[in-house]
Amino acid sequence: MSRSRRFERPDYWILAVVGILCTIGVLMVFSSSGVDADNPTYLINRHVQWLVLGSIALLVTMSVPYTRWRRYSVPFIGLTLILLVLVLVGPSFISEEVNGSKRWLSLGNLPISLQPSELAKLAFILYLADWCSTKGDKVRNFSYGLLPFGIMMGLLGGLVFIEPDMGTTLVIFSIGVTIFFVSGAALSHMALGLLVAVLTFAMAAVAAPYRMDRVVAFFAKDPFDNDPLGISFHIVQSLLAIGSGGLTGLGLGASRQKFGWLPEHSTDAIFSVWGQEMGFIGSVLMIMLFLVVAWRGYRVARNAPDGFGALLATGVTTWVIFQSMLNIGAVSGAIPFTGVPLPFISYGGSSLVITMSAIGLLLNISKYSNSPVSEAPSPSRSRVLKIDPRLKARPVMAEYRERH
Numbered sequence: 001m002s003r004s005r006r007f008e009r010p011d012y013w014i015l016a017v018v019g020i021l022c023t024i025g026v027l028m029v030f031s032s033s034g035v036d037a038d039n040p041t042y043l044i045n046r047h048v049q050w051l052v053l054g055s056i057a058l059l060v061t062m063s064v065p066y067t068r069w070r071r072y073s074v075p076f077i078g079l080t081l082i083l084l085v086l087v088l089v090g091p092s093f094i095s096e097e098v099n100g101s102k103r104w105l106s107l108g109n110l111p112i113s114l115q116p117s118e119l120a121k122l123a124f125i126l127y128l129a130d131w132c133s134t135k136g137d138k139v140r141n142f143s144y145g146l147l148p149f150g151i152m153m154g155l156l157g158g159l160v161f162i163e164p165d166m167g168t169t170l171v172i173f174s175i176g177v178t179i180f181f182v183s184g185a186a187l188s189h190m191a192l193g194l195l196v197a198v199l200t201f202a203m204a205a206v207a208a209p210y211r212m213d214r215v216v217a218f219f220a221k222d223p224f225d226n227d228p229l230g231i232s233f234h235i236v237q238s239l240l241a242i243g244s245g246g247l248t249g250l251g252l253g254a255s256r257q258k259f260g261w262l263p264e265h266s267t268d269a270i271f272s273v274w275g276q277e278m279g280f281i282g283s284v285l286m287i288m289l290f291l292v293v294a295w296r297g298y299r300v301a302r303n304a305p306d307g308f309g310a311l312l313a314t315g316v317t318t319w320v321i322f323q324s325m326l327n328i329g330a331v332s333g334a335i336p337f338t339g340v341p342l343p344f345i346s347y348g349g350s351s352l353v354i355t356m357s358a359i360g361l362l363l364n365i366s367k368y369s370n371s372p373v374s375e376a377p378s379p380s381r382s383r384v385l386k387i388d389p390r391l392k393a394r395p396v397m398a399e400y401r402e403r404h
Helices: 012-033 042-062 067-089 116-140 142-161 168-184 187-206 209-219 234-244 269-300 307-331 350-366 395-403
Strands: 093-098 100-105
Touching: 012 168, 012 269, 012 350, 042 350, 067 093, 067 100, 067 116, 067 142, 067 307, 100 116, 116 142, 116 168, 116 307, 116 350, 142 168, 142 187, 142 209, 168 307, 234 269, 234 307, 269 307, 269 350, 269 395, 307 350
Parallel strands: none
Antiparallel strands: 093 100
């Protein structure tokens, strides 16, 4: 087998683990949504349809060389910003309001909707990977690095935040900070940005009563004694579900909290249902699967043939892992409760399809891991990569490779 042929195979670890997680997702959506007396098969049928569409999207992004997507990074982020504005100010027949939040766009008479905030994650990763990989040492400059980075992240995150959707805002923030750090940003700039972000989120929590209630419920000595039928209801029911699962769980389909007790049991709190049905062993197994994605994803980033690929892989992996940590941490009481879906597991439409599209990009980059730059997909029509990409390597990543 020739040297170049070896780089035509994707990372089968990532592919296999994502396949396992998606299979678990089908089982859990079927288990958790079956309690709907009106139509117990509605959610699982929709979920499978979205999963098929997501699988097709994964195959497409895995097959197309990742450098080809680079030329669309600016139009993509521009379109995303327009959609985020439209979801906030659009007419009622286009912009859907659910539980006081405007996060979805209706697609005409079609029985589907689009959540632009999910699209924003992928668009932001593509844009930031493109932008940072062309800056070189300028990324450490305040005017050329931190300032434009802060403006873009503030604009994108701000539009998502006022939907309101703090969970997704936190995910976007984590993606941006990680890519900016790996690209070689100055530590003093990172510290300043983190300080501003912490103060912003703190003021947002104080300004919104329901967010402040979640913080109070988190810091309560015992949530079971702190208004368990009010502000602590969600976390109490989540802990009851996970705790009653014991070591091996009650068995698939045997969760009791999903029968009208656990809010959002098919989406944000689906890990609690999994913990009750599969127990401590099942919970640890799922966490280990996400850790495998982290291990292989960051390995792909480290061995990517160019700066754009490395930052793109870093962003996708950070997205999946941080969102998983945020979801599991919230339902287990490790952090204040915030609602984000568990990747590949929670019922979802645009969220599942877009996440699987991102995994396809990661798998495509993995085909070229450890390969020389000359074996990377040709960026001949790229508007940016017109010189050897090795000259655009990030300082931090370059130092990491030299030490290892």
